[in-house]
Amino acid sequence: MEATVSAPQPISAKHPPGLYVLFLTEMWERFSYYGMRAILLLFLIDNVRGGMGLSEMEGAAIYGLYTASAYLLALPGGWIADNILGQRKSIWYGGFVIMFGHILLAIPAGNALFFIGLITVALGTGLLKPNISSIVGELYPEGGARRDAAFSIFYMGINMGSFLGITVVGYLGQKVGWHYGFGAAAVGMLFGLIVFRILGQKYLSNYGNVPTKTEKATEGGTQNRSLFFLIGLIALLIFMQFTGVLDLTTAQGLAKGAGIIITLTAVGYFLFILLLGGLTLVEKKRVGVLFVFFAASAIFWAGFEQQGSSFQIFSDRYTDLNVFGWQIPSSWFQNFNPAFILIFSPVLAALWIFLGKRNLNPPPHLKFAVALLLLGLGYLVMVVASKIALTGELTSPLFLTFTYLFHTLGELCLSPVGLSSFTKLAPKRYVSQLMGVWFVGTSLGNLIAGLFAGGFDESNVHQMPELFMSVVYFSFGFAILILIFSKPLKSWLGGVK
Numbered sequence: 001m002e003a004t005v006s007a008p009q010p011i012s013a014k015h016p017p018g019l020y021v022l023f024l025t026e027m028w029e030r031f032s033y034y035g036m037r038a039i040l041l042l043f044l045i046d047n048v049r050g051g052m053g054l055s056e057m058e059g060a061a062i063y064g065l066y067t068a069s070a071y072l073l074a075l076p077g078g079w080i081a082d083n084i085l086g087q088r089k090s091i092w093y094g095g096f097v098i099m100f101g102h103i104l105l106a107i108p109a110g111n112a113l114f115f116i117g118l119i120t121v122a123l124g125t126g127l128l129k130p131n132i133s134s135i136v137g138e139l140y141p142e143g144g145a146r147r148d149a150a151f152s153i154f155y156m157g158i159n160m161g162s163f164l165g166i167t168v169v170g171y172l173g174q175k176v177g178w179h180y181g182f183g184a185a186a187v188g189m190l191f192g193l194i195v196f197r198i199l200g201q202k203y204l205s206n207y208g209n210v211p212t213k214t215e216k217a218t219e220g221g222t223q224n225r226s227l228f229f230l231i232g233l234i235a236l237l238i239f240m241q242f243t244g245v246l247d248l249t250t251a252q253g254l255a256k257g258a259g260i261i262i263t264l265t266a267v268g269y270f271l272f273i274l275l276l277g278g279l280t281l282v283e284k285k286r287v288g289v290l291f292v293f294f295a296a297s298a299i300f301w302a303g304f305e306q307q308g309s310s311f312q313i314f315s316d317r318y319t320d321l322n323v324f325g326w327q328i329p330s331s332w333f334q335n336f337n338p339a340f341i342l343i344f345s346p347v348l349a350a351l352w353i354f355l356g357k358r359n360l361n362p363p364p365h366l367k368f369a370v371a372l373l374l375l376g377l378g379y380l381v382m383v384v385a386s387k388i389a390l391t392g393e394l395t396s397p398l399f400l401t402f403t404y405l406f407h408t409l410g411e412l413c414l415s416p417v418g419l420s421s422f423t424k425l426a427p428k429r430y431v432s433q434l435m436g437v438w439f440v441g442t443s444l445g446n447l448i449a450g451l452f453a454g455g456f457d458e459s460n461v462h463q464m465p466e467l468f469m470s471v472v473y474f475s476f477g478f479a480i481l482i483l484i485f486s487k488p489l490k491s492w493l494g495g496v497k
């Protein structure tokens with residue numbers, strides 16, 4: 001789910017009421033996002049209960065485009081808040097846009113309206129998500145352990161919202177009707193808006209009310225270079241369309257095109273600041289480490305985010321859902337992730353503190369390697385499960401349970417460590433931009449996850465073990481590369497832990 005927080009710290013002082021306003025607002029927003037996401041792919045490929053009846057390939061591509069866009073649009077969402085609306089108005093308007101999008105999804109009026117609703121939700125999410133976290137930080141200008149504890153509380157709200165959303169929206173969507181589920185997501189966002197409007201005015205004071213315009217670039221040519229780079233990417237896509245390399249008229253073609261844009265943008269940015277960013281040798285080495293972390297995170301999220309795509313299909317078609325005579329909604333399996341986060345976050349936080357006191361806390365790159373190994377281990381479990389499924393027998397729910405457990409432990413090793421590393425290692429003048437690149441890695445992983453799930457067609461079900469095994473190879477392979485180059489990576493970190 002989401003665990004991009006510092007290790008939980010003891011709460012030594014009372015927190016301002018504004019924290020709990022933001023906690024509840026974000027909880028209901030995540031209720032709507034993860035609840036709708038839990039049933040999105042099932043609705044797209046359903047041809048029995050009023051779904052769209054798309055192929056697995058097209059449905060998974062649309063799923064990947066949506067989830068990737070929700071993270072990618074956080075970049076312009078943050079810029080709009082900084083330069084035009086301010087954070088408070090961005091959250092308010094973003095919440096309304098999200099709610100309106102879910103209302104459109106709840107209206108059974110054809111595919112065109114549904115896709116408009118999907119785009120609307122993604123736009124609203126991009127406007128709301130980056131700015132509500134920013135205000136949490138503003139409540140604690142002194143920083144320190146109290147601020148870390150506040151973010152731990154805040155992100156518990158994210159995972160509580162996720163758990164409730166998947167439970168309620170998943171049940172309504174699969175057991176009552178798809179559009180009832182989408183409607184419940186709209187109601188969840190409405191609750192969040194009510195909390196933010198009524199309590200926010202009272203307890204958030206003036207935080208986030210005034211836009212903080214970003215400083216103008218010191219080099220006049222920076223914006224021109226960015227414009228030329230964007231034009232070059234668009235020209236490349238047009239060339240690939242006309243030469244037949246890509247077909248941008250299909251969902252899968254669009255997803256592949258978006259993947260090319262995201263990848264080239266991220267790699268191009270890293271090359272730009274390494275070659276033309278005016279960095280010292282130490283800074284260049286640290287940016288090199290961040291590139292390794294970016295690549296590792298994209299691979300990790302590509303495998304991890306299968307929970308809403310290929311794992312969702314596997315739980316729906318190949319898993320025994322009978323619990324004491326009742327067929328549980330297959331989307332409920334996605335609840336293992338937020339539940340495990342709530343259980344194991346304090347455990348791992350205590351482990352890092354225990355190891356740190358004994359000077360045994362692993363450096364960041366080793367935690368990334370562990371995260372990738374845990375990801376691959378989870379997929380090894382799915383290889384076994386898929387081989388059982390090929391016999392025609394429904395698999396035990398324990399397979400998905402243990403897979404989610406390994407993946408959640410991997411997330412807790414990678415996500416908070418990655419966020420912390422980008423803030424510590426990035427050159428000061430590039431911190432905000434590189435933080436955006438970190439989330440671009442999440443966006444790319446979501447997109448790849450959607451494209452990967454397109455291979456789960458009933459006609460080639462025999463390829464399931466091979467598909468799952470390919471993720472094992474990638475995750476284990478990159479983890480081994482990190483371990484092989486552990487010494488130079490540790491040297492490039494320059495003592496940063």
